[in-house]
Amino acid sequence: MRFGVITFPGSNGDHDALMAVEMGLGQPVELVWHTETDLSRFDCLIIPGGFSYGDYLRAGAIARFAPVMESVRAFAEAGGPVLGICNGFQILTEAGLLPGALLRNASLSFECAWVFVRVENDRTPWTQALAPGTILRLPIAHGEGRYYADTATLEQLERDRRVVFRYVDADGRVTPEANPNGSLNNIAGVCNERGNVVGLMPHPERAYDRLVGGDDGLRVLSAVLRAGVEVASTPRGLGSGHTQR
Amino acid sequence: MSSTQGWRADVYVALKPGVNDPQGLAVRDGLHRLGYDEVSQVRVGRYIQVWLEAPDETTAAARVREMCERLLANPVIEEYRFQVVRIDAGH
Amino acid sequence: MSSTQGWRADVYVALKPGVNDPQGLAVRDGLHRLGYDEVSQVRVGRYIQVWLEAPDETTAAARVREMCERLLANPVIEEYRFQVVRIDAGH
Amino acid sequence: MQVTPEILAEVALTEDEYRLIVERLGREPNAVELGMFGAMWSEHCGYKNSRPLLKRLPTSGPRVVQGPGENAGAVEIGDGLVAVLKIESHNHPSAVEPFQGAATGVGGIVRDIFTMGARPVAILDSLRFGPLEESRNRYLFHGVVGGIGWYGNCLGIPTVAGDIFFDPGYSANPLVNAMCVGVARRDALVRARASGPGNLVLLVGADTGRDGIHGATFASVEDPEKSHRGVVQVGNPFLEKLLLEACLEALESGCVVAMQDLGAAGLTSSTAETAARGGVGVEIDVAKVPRREAGMTPYEVMLSESQERMLVIVEPSKLEVVEAIFRRWELHVAVIGRVTDDGMLRVLDDGRPVAEVPVQLLTEAPTYVRDGREDPELAALRNRDLATLPDLARSPDEGIGAREALLALLRSPNVASRRPVYRTYDHTILTNTVLAPGEGDAAVIRIKGTRLGLAVKTDCNPRYCLLDPYLGAQHAVAEAARNVSCVGAEPVAITDCLNFGNPERPEVYYQLSRAIEGMAVACEALEIPIVSGNASLYNETGGRAIPPTPTIGIVGLLNDVRKRVGLAFAGQGVVYLVGPAEATLGASEYLARFHGLTAGVPPSLDLELEQRVQRAVREGIARGIVLAAHDCSEGGLAVALAESCIAGEIGGRFEIEALVEANGGRIDRALFGEAGSRVLVQVAPESESTLVALLRSYRLPYLRLGETAGDALIIGDLLRVSLRELVAAWTSGLS
């Protein structure tokens, strides 16, 4: 499967996504600059984390108007799998491809930590290999990750089982303490109606190698491949990119 | 372009009343700590000044409204208002 | 306390002229990208609403000015202005 | 121009210095030139007071590829790679506007690294504030931490380590030292040396505004709030991220002759320094500098410290290629001048000359060697007899016991968990962080595509340095090195930041010169070269200097990053104290907290023993014997035990009667006294004899303390504290 990683000025999780797919999954992957419009060569898309356009105004607000976003929309409408991570999630909500919005963390500060999320929905391409109830340990790193939607939208999301990931404690319980940013209903990730577009605040692309904290993220990224992929626990070699990162 | 004039739009964006505003709470608590007990509530929003050219006030306002709808405010969580003021050339 | 009344102060905080405003630059560029070429400059600041009790408008304004100086604005890089409006009890 | 004392004060030059300029120039400088001299001859750029002393530092070694003199130092780490490192202060700007001051400090140090052609892989921050009880200090602390996080997080470079210390001596003058580490291929390392007359000088990145004019000068005088008149700099990390990617790509293209970031003294210093290093001249036209504001004078353009700008020198035939790279990253490029062969820095304003000065004259500020004298009050504090202080009570009903003392120390802002700070720093981005903040004595990052790992940390105990700058600086080096050794890494390079008061005062000059001597001696003994550094003098207000603070930033190398250990006790095992049994209350955290005293002689330090301790610990880790290692620093042995228990979520039962005996029967010294060269190590029971043999082979003093188990920390009959209580105390100190 060929992965495309959409990159905006100010994206900074692009390289991690590239590494996760290349080193963790061993799949072909390319960075796609925001001015490109032809996405036909890709089987799935990742919109990575970062601070697109500095996240000035609102996270993701300016990026949603980048030329590439029209093509992302078309790709999504055609049913192609799209994963928005962190800033990518924010961009997808700003673009209206996912419902709701991501507000400043309740703590008012940036939060970097490893958290637990529970898989709630296995009908998306990004979770199809994961049984509902599966607990994943993933890093978060964001200042604006408090999921919000108005009451009607929230009820509908829950009714349609479109909440994909929820913050939980190590035992899988949904508790206020397990919620790192004040998200409504402990929501960590949601999907669109069709299920092919998923956004989440935690970073599966940073969790592909046990040496640097864990590899649960690969279970999300690899779900999109129909066949399971063996999990790497050691670096598999030099990634692309012009200098060491 | 036909003769245009300089305008400044003062745009005020605030969270909708139902949306939880921890920043407002934090500022209120900060004010209480400083002894301003008379403060009951605080909300924090954005104040955006946009300098633009337009042939007349109606056009300026229409353009600014569009900018608000498309970029400056997110209707899911925010509401906005603005006023347009005439400015001398070169502000 | 003697009879007090409810007030709302609308406080506008903006960077002083001359201070680099990367947010404003980014928003301006964003607007240009959307085709609003008539926009020459954007500055982004804060809009803070403070609900408070005070016996009269003069007192309310004096207190709010103090809050601005001490907490709401950073005089090193920001300037502020505000207006105080009377509100009905219980807003 | 009539040169008045006021004008000289404005540019912070003395009358003698002015006369020297006139003499060397053969004429009076004009206003623009005088401003340029003021900036270049400031302590910040010119190192007037520190340069003669800095000659003492050992800067060479088999791994050194680039020592001091460039934007950053570099050492070889194997696989054809170098680690590039540099630390820098942003103390004065942070005192005025903590958030932006700290943010732009990060921005500046990161530029120093990528200018060398290295990809920045880690940021560190070393912070000093007055006590948090004062609201102004809390404001500074939160602002600084916020600014560091904002800038580094936005750039996507993990902030992985640092250190924080609170002391009343920093109330008026907080310290913000930021360090950055990068990795480059050895053969791709670039120097900031202009060459090739006729080559073009490009200015890339942000437009120029009136930001921070006189910043360099301002960093070299007292009372920042009063002296600072320019516009406070506001950082734009988004722009810096673009600049970082574009510069690395441009350097990689091979089309760039030299690159230099614009830091203190802006265009003046970047053009002068690049020209001086290359032995050439530079001519620029300020009219070609893109401005953010109308009406700026040549003087303002030359001295502006607007952030996120870079000077790039290219051959004319490569201009198009380089421009295209920067344009792709949506950055402005302006050709502002060219390299010349006459050794002059010539500034034009739309073709009209406004300044013309020999480059050498600008970059070679006069230096001063002064007489130092120790402050007798500090000597008296050091000589204070601590033996008369009452010891802790053996049992709680007889007075304050060990248990209360331990909990109070864990709550001390100097000891408590730093999580409230580092959780706001993105430390997982780039997916290299093997040991995150709080997990080991140093952070460890891997280098992808290799087995290598880098261990990084900053350190400096200002109390030790206040009471004895020579010994204190040795401790700073030794502790930094010990911290990287405790994760299994060999210390390979140091970058230092000298934060001191006004060197024109003999008491401060004494501290500065003694600290540098101490650093030099320790670096020699431990065989660690100093490859870069920074001096921040004049940190004082109203005649009160900060405690001398020679911050040490260190990089260690792991040949196999999988063989690192953290500080967390890993399940059940046996715990040893490696190093001297004897500790002292002198200059300790315990003394400050319980007796309100900063006094006494700091712990003695045997550098030869220190070297052996570190070698043994590293060997134990490399051989896979050691499960956990933790250096004993502020708070002494009991605090170190508690920290390893907390991190490992396991208790332990330890006996320290032998230690009490070695410490004159005093419980306080045994539990909370401080000493150098001390490391706690945990091994599996079956490895005990191997460990002992290893320690013997290094002829090291050691003590078997006991075993880890259960959910309480028990030290003899002196204290018993549940893990829950330990955690509650330790996590409350900074939040």
Ligand SMILES: Nc1ncnc2c1ncn2[C@@H]1O[C@H](COP(=O)(O)OP(=O)(O)O)[C@@H](O)[C@H]1O
């Ligand atoms: N300012 C900071 N930024 C990031 N990490 C920090 C900072 N200060 C301390 N830390 C981290 O917290 C942990 C404890 O630091 P410290 O108390 O300085 O350790 P030690 O006493 O062993 O030198 C280390 O992992 C350190 O890197």
Ligand SMILES: [Mg+2]
């Ligand atoms: Mg410590």
